[in-house]
Amino acid sequence: ECPGATITVNWDGSGDYTTIQAGINAATDGDMVLVADGTYRGSGNRDLDFGGKAITVRSENGPANSIIDCENSGGGFLFWNEEGNDSVVDGFTITNSYRGGICCRESSPTISNCNISNCTADRGGGIDCRDNSSPTIRGCNITHNAAGIGGGIACRYGSNATIKNCAIVGNLGYDAAGGIWCTHSTVTLTNCIVIGNIGRYEGGGICCQKA
Numbered sequence: 509e510c511p512g513a514t515i516t517v518n519w520d521g522s523g524d525y526t527t528i529q530a531g532i533n534a535a536t537d538g539d540m541v542l543v544a545d546g547t548y549r550g551s552g553n554r555d556l557d558f559g560g561k562a563i564t565v566r567s568e569n570g571p572a573n574s575i576i577d578c579e580n581s582g583g584g585f586l587f588w589n590e591e592g593n594d595s596v597v598d599g600f601t602i603t604n605s606y607r608g609g610i611c612c613r614e615s616s617p618t619i620s621n622c623n624i625s626n627c628t629a630d631r632g633g634g635i636d637c638r639d640n641s642s643p644t645i646r647g648c649n650i651t652h653n654a655a656g657i658g659g660g661i662a663c664r665y666g667s668n669a670t671i672k673n674c675a676i677v678g679n680l681g682y683d684a685a686g687g688i689w690c691t692h693s694t695v696t697l698t699n700c701i702v703i704g705n706i707g708r709y710e711g712g713g714i715c716c717q718k719a
Contacts, residue, residue, distance in 0.1 A: 527552030583607030632662030
């Protein structure tokens with residue numbers, strides 16, 4: 509558990525803040541941002557940026573109850589400030605993003621117990637790990653996302669993703685790699701289900717390329 513303060517977010521105004529980004533902005537290393545049940549939409553609830561902080565952003569009652577609806581107007585979580593494994597997202601449904609559900613660039617967060625669905629991107633519709641990112645992804649359902657390559661997860665350019673106890677189901681790669689795309693990177697899968705994914709030309713489930 510986080511050793512710091514707990515900052516509460518509730519869309520109805522009964523918490524410390526009404527948007528998730530406001531809670532993140534107020535947090536410092538070691539804090540927890542606890543998000544109440546509800547569907548979170550609009551500015552402050554998409555393109556969520558940890559700003560390099562070692563904090564936990566957690567739903568109060570799991571992904572069925574805390575939904576981040578990007579309304580096809582942005583992305584979900586953005587990790588691009590060298591965050592490490594002590595930057596944690598836990599227990600959300602992330603949906604309707606056109607920039608991918610979660611983007612990791614030169615960052616290695618922990619992504620736990622999330623449902624990521626109906627998200628799109630050029631690469632990595634569900635989760636994009638790029639440029640020396642090494643996230644830990646555990647207990648997540650990554651379903652019905654789409655991208656040119658890597659409908660579910662893209663792992664590219666020196667990245668090393670650890671994926672445990674996840675379901676990667678029904679994702680689409682318009683060109684290749686419906687489930688997982690790995691290029692110049694490594695992916696470690698443990699106890700995962702990869703099924704029902706489609707890659708137009710190659711790699712319906714998993715496509716590993718050197719270039």
